[in-house]
Amino acid sequence: MTAITFVPDGTSASPTGFRAGATYAGIKTYGDGKLDLAILVSDRDCDVAATFTRNRLRSAAIDVNEERLTAGHWTGRGVVVNAGCANSSTGEQGLVDGRRMCELAEDAAGAPAGSFFVGSTGVIGHFLPMDKIAAGVRNVRPTREGGMDFARAIMTTDLRPKFGAVRFGPYTLGGSCKGSGMIHPNMATMLCYLTTDAPVEAAFLRSTLSAAVDRTFNLVSVDGDTSPSDTVMLFANGAAGGETITAGTDMALAFAEAVEVLCTHLAKEIARDGEGATKLLEVTITGAASDTEARQLVREMTTSYLLKSAVHGADPNWGRIVAVIGRSTVRITEPKVTVTLCGTRVFEAGRPTDHDPAAVAEAMHGDTVTITCDLGVGEGSATGWGCDLSAEYVSINADYHT
Amino acid sequence: MTAITFVPDGTSASPTGFRAGATYAGIKTYGDGKLDLAILVSDRDCDVAATFTRNRLRSAAIDVNEERLTAGHWTGRGVVVNAGCANSSTGEQGLVDGRRMCELAEDAAGAPAGSFFVGSTGVIGHFLPMDKIAAGVRNVRPTREGGMDFARAIMTTDLRPKFGAVRFGPYTLGGSCKGSGMIHPNMATMLCYLTTDAPVEAAFLRSTLSAAVDRTFNLVSVDGDTSPSDTVMLFANGAAGGETITAGTDMALAFAEAVEVLCTHLAKEIARDGEGATKLLEVTITGAASDTEARQLVREMTTSYLLKSAVHGADPNWGRIVAVIGRSTVRITEPKVTVTLCGTRVFEAGRPTDHDPAAVAEAMHGDTVTITCDLGVGEGSATGWGCDLSAEYVSINADYHT
Numbered sequence: 001m002t003a004i005t006f007v008p009d010g011t012s013a014s015p016t017g018f019r020a021g022a023t024y025a026g027i028k029t030y031g032d033g034k035l036d037l038a039i040l041v042s043d044r045d046c047d048v049a050a051t052f053t054r055n056r057l058r059s060a061a062i063d064v065n066e067e068r069l070t071a072g073h074w075t076g077r078g079v080v081v082n083a084g085c086a087n088s089s090t091g092e093q094g095l096v097d098g099r100r101m102c103e104l105a106e107d108a109a110g111a112p113a114g115s116f117f118v119g120s121t122g123v124i125g126h127f128l129p130m131d132k133i134a135a136g137v138r139n140v141r142p143t144r145e146g147g148m149d150f151a152r153a154i155m156t157t158d159l160r161p162k163f164g165a166v167r168f169g170p171y172t173l174g175g176s177c178k179g180s181g182m183i184h185p186n187m188a189t190m191l192c193y194l195t196t197d198a199p200v201e202a203a204f205l206r207s208t209l210s211a212a213v214d215r216t217f218n219l220v221s222v223d224g225d226t227s228p229s230d231t232v233m234l235f236a237n238g239a240a241g242g243e244t245i246t247a248g249t250d251m252a253l254a255f256a257e258a259v260e261v262l263c264t265h266l267a268k269e270i271a272r273d274g275e276g277a278t279k280l281l282e283v284t285i286t287g288a289a290s291d292t293e294a295r296q297l298v299r300e301m302t303t304s305y306l307l308k309s310a311v312h313g314a315d316p317n318w319g320r321i322v323a324v325i326g327r328s329t330v331r332i333t334e335p336k337v338t339v340t341l342c343g344t345r346v347f348e349a350g351r352p353t354d355h356d357p358a359a360v361a362e363a364m365h366g367d368t369v370t371i372t373c374d375l376g377v378g379e380g381s382a383t384g385w386g387c388d389l390s391a392e393y394v395s396i397n398a399d400y401h402t
Numbered sequence: 403m404t405a406i407t408f409v410p411d412g413t414s415a416s417p418t419g420f421r422a423g424a425t426y427a428g429i430k431t432y433g434d435g436k437l438d439l440a441i442l443v444s445d446r447d448c449d450v451a452a453t454f455t456r457n458r459l460r461s462a463a464i465d466v467n468e469e470r471l472t473a474g475h476w477t478g479r480g481v482v483v484n485a486g487c488a489n490s491s492t493g494e495q496g497l498v499d500g501r502r503m504c505e506l507a508e509d510a511a512g513a514p515a516g517s518f519f520v521g522s523t524g525v526i527g528h529f530l531p532m533d534k535i536a537a538g539v540r541n542v543r544p545t546r547e548g549g550m551d552f553a554r555a556i557m558t559t560d561l562r563p564k565f566g567a568v569r570f571g572p573y574t575l576g577g578s579c580k581g582s583g584m585i586h587p588n589m590a591t592m593l594c595y596l597t598t599d600a601p602v603e604a605a606f607l608r609s610t611l612s613a614a615v616d617r618t619f620n621l622v623s624v625d626g627d628t629s630p631s632d633t634v635m636l637f638a639n640g641a642a643g644g645e646t647i648t649a650g651t652d653m654a655l656a657f658a659e660a661v662e663v664l665c666t667h668l669a670k671e672i673a674r675d676g677e678g679a680t681k682l683l684e685v686t687i688t689g690a691a692s693d694t695e696a697r698q699l700v701r702e703m704t705t706s707y708l709l710k711s712a713v714h715g716a717d718p719n720w721g722r723i724v725a726v727i728g729r730s731t732v733r734i735t736e737p738k739v740t741v742t743l744c745g746t747r748v749f750e751a752g753r754p755t756d757h758d759p760a761a762v763a764e765a766m767h768g769d770t771v772t773i774t775c776d777l778g779v780g781e782g783s784a785t786g787w788g789c790d791l792s793a794e795y796v797s798i799n800a801d802y803h804t
Contacts, residue, residue: 055728056729056734056736057724057725057752088721089724089749091751091753124721305795312800313799319526319527322491323457326458326459327458337459350491350493351493351527389707390800391797393711394711394791396711397712397715398712398715398717
């Protein structure tokens with residue numbers, strides 16, 4: 001088994017052949033002198049995998065990326081991302097602007113036409129300020145050290161940049177993401193860009209990313225609202241050499257594990273930095289009829305107002321957990337359902353156990369609250385992440401006026 | 403068309419032949435001297451219709467009611483309700499206690515064995531204090547004027563009692579409900595008891611209640627968590643005489659409309675009194691592929707964290723409304739989707755309209771915020787109710803410790 005190890009201060013520019021950088025183009029109007037325009041580029045062609053939002057009312061950036069992926073046969077060089085304007089609900093003009101933004105970045109980076117993708121996050125219903133973007137793109141100087149700037153530039157109301165990199169065998173996988181930020185009048189867009197210098201066979205690259213996203217980012221919830229812009233992209237440039245990694249090999253297993261480890265890290269970073277969050281909520285469902293049902297229940301748990309409130313108050317409220325299981329449509333064997341809260345079994349055989357609520361409450365005061373439920377039906381399982389619901393969340397999302 | 407008119411100060415004891423009353427039995431431990439045990443009784447046998455929670459982990463009271471409805475062929479005399487203990491997650495003992503509570507009320511009211519039903523709301527995982535209930539039941543003196551006491555006694559953390567009555571032709575329909583209250587560690591249980599002196603054919607009584615509940619209480623959401631105890635019951639004693647009302651007659655139409663009007667009134671009262679609520683949110687979906695899809699989207703709207711936060715802040719945030727439509731699975735004709743917020747069209751043809759956000763924000767400062775969305779697909783429609791998400795909601799549900 002190939003070991004997976006984290007790279008200290010690793011970013012999306014850590015893998016060989018990738019560079020990143022950012023500038024302040026004046027798009028993000030809140031804050032002063034924050035970075036808001038970023039470029040991530042490979043010095044050679046990459047195979048590209050991507051997953052996009054399932055929201056039907058999508059940003060123009062998503063449509064532009066899909067048309068470029070198709071035309072370019074799922075290859076490319078890099079991505080240009082702005083924060084401060086989501087280019088969503090912008091109609092035909094949004095498509096024209098998104099394509100133009102790619103071309104500007106290709107010119108600046110000396111990359112082939114059609115090889116860049118685009119990401120936009122921020123206010124929706126407004127057109128991209130193309131003059132500022134054109135000037136800004138020319139100011140970006142991607143370097144091997146620029147991964148941290150990239151991570152900062154794609155933030156909206158995120159409180160901290162989110163990045164990481166892991167080594168697996170001779171290869172590196174890096175990435176950065178943003179999420180759970182909110183700017184009027186938009187949604188908590190999640191953007192994630194992953195890079196690797198491993199040579200990965202194109203179809204395997206895509207299936208690996210899809211599977212990892214299902215088990216990581218798709219199991220994160222801050223508030224249950226998907227955005228028109230959610231994006232995860234993975235660029236593989238093969239710069240570290242070696243044989244092409246295909247399904248069924250040892251290195252394929254290592255690659256898949258590396259992707260899941262890094263995506264899990266980034267997903268938890270998003271949950272922990274959820275708007276107003278003071279705690280990470282980690283929910284594990286076991287004994288479900290299928291992994292799919294386990295994932296469904298994880299999401300129902302991490303989006304429950306009552307459960308998220310109880311987590312915020314460190315209230316060992318097994319009743320709210322049981323209520324979510326009860327209202328869900330996932331199959332259960334009722335007398336076999338068990339609930340474990342921060343390591344203490346609190347519910348089994350249809351009744352609360354004889355536990356000490358004060359001790360459980362004490363455990364819930366930590367920065368991570370874990371809930372494990374066994375449904376007593378089958379072998380399906382899943383783990384997902386959310387955060388507590390705080391008055392600060394309401395304040396962030398209510399006390400903003402157009 | 404028979405006119406439906408509200409009865410001033412009408413309650414569940416307004417229809418002929420019904421009496422109600424309550425006492426303080428010492429079950430509700432918060433507050434001083436609050437009523438917490440209530441009886442509603444008819445002086446003659448009633449046909450009974452009922453709908454219960456869909457949560458699979460149900461309170462013993464629900465199980466007891468179902469066994470009594472079946473055994474009694476959907477007839478009965480009344481209901482005994484306590485607040486302060488939900489008799490949920492109480493196993494076999496809970497069933498024994500629930501049945502005993504019915505018997506105690508039947509004895510006290512001089513009603514036949516098997517003719518009473520039971521409701522319990524409050525803390526879960528605790529057994530009913532049967533001594534207090536036995537003593538309390540003997541203290542209740544149901545009267546024609548006792549409907550308000552009944553409405554007060556079934557409250558948990560509700561801020562105000564919820565009741566009403568309407569006249570249709572020679573008949574009266576009354577009712578009271580509680581909901582959106584929360585006591586550790588339980589759920590926002592909704593209980594509703596309706597009464598009428600009209601003689602209604604049993605099957606028609608049940609189908610009418612089901613249809614009305616689907617269009618009213620099932621379209622109310624404070625936080626999306628159903629409780630193990632949710633109940634709506636309708637007692638028809640025929641005391642006002644006349645021909646039995648059967649489907650297809652003019653009086654049947656009047657009765658169905660009366661039930662829907664009163665349930666709508668009570669449902670809106672619940673939404674408006676939602677925990678921490680400062681505003682009523684009324685969402686209407688038109689142009690859906692079916693009424694079912696319209697109802698689904700109503701519920702997705704009224705449970706959205708982002709939308710509820712925007713309503714709280716009177717933020718004319720059409721982007722959050724559009725995002726919910728986009729992430730929903732209901733069918734839409736995308737270019738035809740329109741969004742109207744407090745009377746102003748804010749979104750159409752995939753773009754925000756040229757509206758004045760400040761004027762819409764001003765309208766949203768009222769105590770009711772209305773959202774109307776047309777999906778441009780078909781003839782399906784629905785209206786439902788929710789409330790805003792406030793810091794107070796979080797405080798109510800987080801700052802309680804076991």
